Amino acid sequence: MTAWHAIRTIAKRELVAYFTSPVAYVFLVIFLLLTGFLTFTAGAFFERGEAGLGAFFGWHPWVYLVLVPAIGMRLWAEERRAGTLELLLTLPVAAWQAILGKFLASWAFLGIALALTFPVVITVNVLGAPDNGQILAGYLGSLFLAGAYLAITCMTSAMTRNQVIAFILSVVMCLFLILAGFSPVTDLMARWASPALVDTVAAFSVVTHFDGFQKGVIDSRDLFYFLSVIGFSLFATSVVLRNR
Amino acid sequence: MIRIENLVKTFGAKRAVDGVSFAVERGEVLGFLGPNGAGKSTTMRMITGFFPPSAGRISVGGHDVVDSPLEAKRLIGYLPEAAPSYPDMTVAGFLGFAADMRGLDGAARKQALQRVVDLCFLSSVLYQSIDTLSKGYKHRTCLAQALIHDPEVLVLDEPTDGLDPNQKHEVRNLIRELGRTKAVVFSTHILEEVDAACTRAIIIDRGRIVANGTPAELRALSAHAGAVTLHAAGASAEKLAALGHVEPVNGAFRVTPKDKGAAGQLALAVVELARREGWKLDALHTEEGQLDEVFRSLTLPDTVKK
Numbered sequence: 001m002t003a004w005h006a007i008r009t010i011a012k013r014e015l016v017a018y019f020t021s022p023v024a025y026v027f028l029v030i031f032l033l034l035t036g037f038l039t040f041t042a043g044a045f046f047e048r049g050e051a052g053l054g055a056f057f058g059w060h061p062w063v064y065l066v067l068v069p070a071i072g073m074r075l076w077a078e079e080r081r082a083g084t085l086e087l088l089l090t091l092p093v094a095a096w097q098a099i100l101g102k103f104l105a106s107w108a109f110l111g112i113a114l115a116l117t118f119p120v121v122i123t124v125n126v127l128g129a130p131d132n133g134q135i136l137a138g139y140l141g142s143l144f145l146a147g148a149y150l151a152i153t154c155m156t157s158a159m160t161r162n163q164v165i166a167f168i169l170s171v172v173m174c175l176f177l178i179l180a181g182f183s184p185v186t187d188l189m190a191r192w193a194s195p196a197l198v199d200t201v202a203a204f205s206v207v208t209h210f211d212g213f214q215k216g217v218i219d220s221r222d223l224f225y226f227l228s229v230i231g232f233s234l235f236a237t238s239v240v241l242r243n244r
Numbered sequence: 245m246i247r248i249e250n251l252v253k254t255f256g257a258k259r260a261v262d263g264v265s266f267a268v269e270r271g272e273v274l275g276f277l278g279p280n281g282a283g284k285s286t287t288m289r290m291i292t293g294f295f296p297p298s299a300g301r302i303s304v305g306g307h308d309v310v311d312s313p314l315e316a317k318r319l320i321g322y323l324p325e326a327a328p329s330y331p332d333m334t335v336a337g338f339l340g341f342a343a344d345m346r347g348l349d350g351a352a353r354k355q356a357l358q359r360v361v362d363l364c365f366l367s368s369v370l371y372q373s374i375d376t377l378s379k380g381y382k383h384r385t386c387l388a389q390a391l392i393h394d395p396e397v398l399v400l401d402e403p404t405d406g407l408d409p410n411q412k413h414e415v416r417n418l419i420r421e422l423g424r425t426k427a428v429v430f431s432t433h434i435l436e437e438v439d440a441a442c443t444r445a446i447i448i449d450r451g452r453i454v455a456n457g458t459p460a461e462l463r464a465l466s467a468h469a470g471a472v473t474l475h476a477a478g479a480s481a482e483k484l485a486a487l488g489h490v491e492p493v494n495g496a497f498r499v500t501p502k503d504k505g506a507a508g509q510l511a512l513a514v515v516e517l518a519r520r521e522g523w524k525l526d527a528l529h530t531e532e533g534q535l536d537e538v539f540r541s542l543t544l545p546d547t548v549k550k
Contacts, residue, residue, distance in 0.1 A: 083328035092317040
């Protein structure tokens, strides 16, 4: 059996598990309602008078902050609690294959949720003539943003058999990744820290790297940032699982 | 098939498994006995590659479990202690997942599923979600998962735990049957299972092997093994004392031989004595030794110390 076959089998089981429990439907409804509300009401989509989705994507780091850990917290914590971890890790798969399979399944699920926001794209196209390339880049950035949060949640989920602890830990870590580049925080830091330090801290932030995508720029440095957060977190997951 | 040398596992300062060595060949069913916390599950988890040993070597079918884990794991079917499974899956879905993970497909997959469903009597609950099943069915679902790829090595951690007496009987028969062509290790603390299913048994206590042998060999370790109990009117302890150590037991005498090697002749000697002395012989039997007695004498010190 090839590695890819093992990853696919685990991913398939995981993705089906979302849809056989109410989790998937509750998540989808809340995600769509929340992004809709934030975009059109709090984001002042109509009042802006812009043919773009800034009002939509701008909220994603915050919406994902709560919802992505909610989706990812069960990934390993539940396996540990139910004892199925023992079953999974004594099957002929390497730990990294199991980690990647579970991560990809959840990421695909978040991708589905994101794809279901398509009405907002239709709306903006009906009302004006937006730059659809920019919107596509925004979606790509949003997917990577969700992937980064999810990988962090994978790591915290592997640390504990308690889903609540996994949830809280990942929210705190993701919050740090937002705040490091959030303008009220960087402005505050700029009063006493050197600009170089402020930039360095901001470089760790998802907001800084997500901004580029929102402007329609797919910068290899931003891609590299998100891929390295995902890669590092998944590697840390494997270390945690090995030393359980 | 399974070869273990000087296996050690430490958790912090505690040595859960402390220098265990044994081997299991094809056609053998090895019973793994010991009190709770003796290191049975820890040893099994190391054999199946769930966690690595702190020291020592394990090879399964010639593959080192640490160096080539995937090759070793392919040969093993494993039933973990609490028989875990994914509660929101159906039995068919779960077994299908296990089959996929074992690389089965097409007709072979279908056949394997049919085989384990028949073997573990699961056909009536095939499309039920696992969390709605009774404990016995959950247990057998997990057992079926361990058998799906017809493995050469079976590691079963308390396979009869939580089953009713009929199911226990079925599972023991199944283990004995599977043991003809595979190498089987199973743990239990039910001593009668040793006689019912094992070709060999190991008693482990505080991480160390304290006895290793066939069920008959283990019974012979009993203090009373080979003793002759005599019910006879007119029998006297003084006369019997010439044959061995004598003690009264419920109106009868138990004669324990001084030399265990000569146990076979003891019954004859007692009969001869009774005939000479004119005792009215009512009943006479040679004790085989009791496994629970052996078990207690080998593992008791721990409990007493606590």
